[in-house]
Amino acid sequence: MNFNVRRRSMLAGGLAAVTGAFLYHRGVRYPTLSLEASDLPTAVSSNGVAVSLSDCFQFYASQTSFRAFAPEPKMVFSATKNQRIEFELNNVSKRAILGTSAPNLNEDKDGITRRISFDIQADKDVELHWQVPFKDEFTFASIGDSGGNHELSWCLKRSAELGAEFLLHLGDFNYQDGDYERAIDLFHNAPIPCYITIGNHDFHDSGLLHHQFTDYLGPFNSVFSLGNVRFLNLDTAASVWPRSGGKRGRLVQRLIDEGQEQPQTVAYSHCPLHDPSGITTHDIGSVRERDWVIDSLHKLNAKTLLSGHIHIFDRTEFMGIDNIIVGQGMGHQDLLTANMATSKMALGKVRKDSDIEFEFAPLNMPLELHCHPRMEPVKASLRDGEHADLIKQVDAACS
Numbered sequence: 549m550n551f552n553v554r555r556r557s558m559l560a561g562g563l564a565a566v567t568g569a570f571l572y573h574r575g576v577r578y579p580t581l582s583l584e585a586s587d588l589p590t591a592v593s594s595n596g597v598a599v600s601l602s603d604c605f606q607f608y609a610s611q612t613s614f615r616a617f618a619p620e621p622k623m624v625f626s627a628t629k630n631q632r633i634e635f636e637l638n639n640v641s642k643r644a645i646l647g648t649s650a651p652n653l654n655e656d657k658d659g660i661t662r663r664i665s666f667d668i669q670a671d672k673d674v675e676l677h678w679q680v681p682f683k684d685e686f687t688f689a690s691i692g693d694s695g696g697n698h699e700l701s702w703c704l705k706r707s708a709e710l711g712a713e714f715l716l717h718l719g720d721f722n723y724q725d726g727d728y729e730r731a732i733d734l735f736h737n738a739p740i741p742c743y744i745t746i747g748n749h750d751f752h753d754s755g756l757l758h759h760q761f762t763d764y765l766g767p768f769n770s771v772f773s774l775g776n777v778r779f780l781n782l783d784t785a786a787s788v789w790p791r792s793g794g795k796r797g798r799l800v801q802r803l804i805d806e807g808q809e810q811p812q813t814v815a816y817s818h819c820p821l822h823d824p825s826g827i828t829t830h831d832i833g834s835v836r837e838r839d840w841v842i843d844s845l846h847k848l849n850a851k852t853l854l855s856g857h858i859h860i861f862d863r864t865e866f867m868g869i870d871n872i873i874v875g876q877g878m879g880h881q882d883l884l885t886a887n888m889a890t891s892k893m894a895l896g897k898v899r900k901d902s903d904i905e906f907e908f909a910p911l912n913m914p915l916e917l918h919c920h921p922r923m924e925p926v927k928a929s930l931r932d933g934e935h936a937d938l939i940k941q942v943d944a945a946c947s
């Protein structure tokens with residue numbers, strides 16, 4: 549090999565290594581083939597005010613609106629001159645208590661939104677930290693595949709009605725035109741906070757849609773702890789290559805490296821580990837990616853994975869993980885089975901010094917929420933036989 553050939557080979561090898569490292573860091577998503585989006589910023593600044601953000605992010609194109617993606621968000625402000633700060637933080641429990649030494653602070657509660665104003669002095673940091681009073685004993689709800697219309701509204705209402713402090717939404721709130729915008733509005737005005745894992749219909753449809761998720765709803769992957777429970781949001785909306793790369797892989801590796809003692813970890817993700825029907829197209833994208841997720845869950849001592857994607861209720865231990873599928877957020881299975889108690893919502897009961905217990909409450913989707921024209925073919929196919937009486941009731945509710 550002459551010198552020039554060897555140099556070209558070294559350059560090509562170096563370029564391949566740099567490209568490989570870049571792709572590993574960013575992660576490649578498919579379908580639709582794309583680089584993974586950048587992380588949500590943990591620090592923002594404008595007009596001489598800098599804010600560092602924990603468990604919350606700034607809405608796209610807004611300097612004064614933020615949203616929490618965990619129950620106990622924290623913000624630290626610093627400014628280059630004395631001034632009054634005003635902003636709002638969405639997705640905060642009505643029961644959360646603000647701890648701060650901010651001078652002349654005013655906090656208005658409007659549902660799950662807090663409107664805050666306070667004085668800040670130049671070069672004197674101000675910390676605001678919301679904490680909830682229910683760390684040791686609380687109930688949380690979980691369901692997915694609700695679409696973004698009346699059915700989502702009902703799931704949010706029902707979660708609160710069942711005593712949940714927050715909802716883990718398992719993705720797929722975007723089934724039709726207008727759903728994304730409606731869902732964002734519904735999540736922002738929900739009766740309780742919602743922590744959302746992205747579904748495949750929220751990630752891409754005819755093109756990539758996921759920027760709306762990170763602009764207005766939260767990160768693809770995140771983690772928070774409350775009492776003795778750690779909640780881990782893992783994005784399985786589209787496959788990641790390499791499977792241990794990208795943001796999901798970095799979060800999992802960081803948590804493994806930290807090795808924090810955590811008595812219980814509940815993971816939530818859109819795609820389940822398995823499809824109980826045996827139709828393998830409705831679980832995580834590939835067997836190798838699934839096995840990586842399972843291995844990661846074991847390393848993190850996560851015994852439970854809540855997921856949706858398949859519009860059923862199922863609870864199966866799969867390779868050592870209790871995989872609970874609650875993908876009945878549209879309530880359609882009530883009609884398909886002629887049984888209004890078929891569709892279920894998971895309720896996790898956290899109690900001090902004991903393992904989480906899961907109960908499953910009927911979604912109780914009202915009949916008048918089955919009136920959308922897209923339901924007509926389903927209802928038409930059910931008007932005879934054992935479903936006849938129920939569909940008559942639905943027709944009456946819709947007339």
Ligand SMILES: [Fe+2]
Nearest residue numbers: 720747748857
């Ligand atoms: Fe899905």
